[in-house]
Amino acid sequence: MGLTTAQRAAIQNNWATVNSNMQEFADSLFMRYLSANPGDIQFFPKFASAGVGAQLRSNEAFQEQTLTVFKFLGEIVAKLNDLEAAGKMLNERVVTHKPRGITMAQFERLLDLLPRFLQENAGANGPCADAWRVAIANLMPFMRDAFAK
Secondary structure (H helix, E strand, O other), X not given: OOOOHHXXXXXXXXXXXXXXXXXXXXXXXXXXXXXXXXXXXXXXXXXXXXXXXXXXXXXXXXXXXXXXXXXXXXXXXXXXXXXXHHHHXXXXXXXXXXXXXXXXXXXXXXXXXXXXXXXXXXXXXXHHHHHHHHHHHHHHHXXXXXXXX
């Protein structure tokens, strides 16, 4: 299916908003994710002992992790003109996460939150949120293939 030029532009323009306050957006998305999936904190040994709650936001290891993820997402956003290259980057990420017991389900739960989160918090309008959904749908098969190996 791919992304249209307008969809890529909408995502990249929205990401500029995220980039302007990346730490805050990253922390907020992960707080939402972990609040909905508290058992998944076990996959983050550097801050798992802090527990899920408001105290997590001030945890340096948490902040470092969320920023790392969002910087990586920024690299994916920059490659949206070449979905194959973006998909290969995601494939490589799966290779490093799968041995730690992280499943496709965890990636899906986080990425499922992203479009609405950006709509509610980072100014993504309806068509932009839809473009995020299309991009995610186009990139998920790369990750699924990596998990299948």
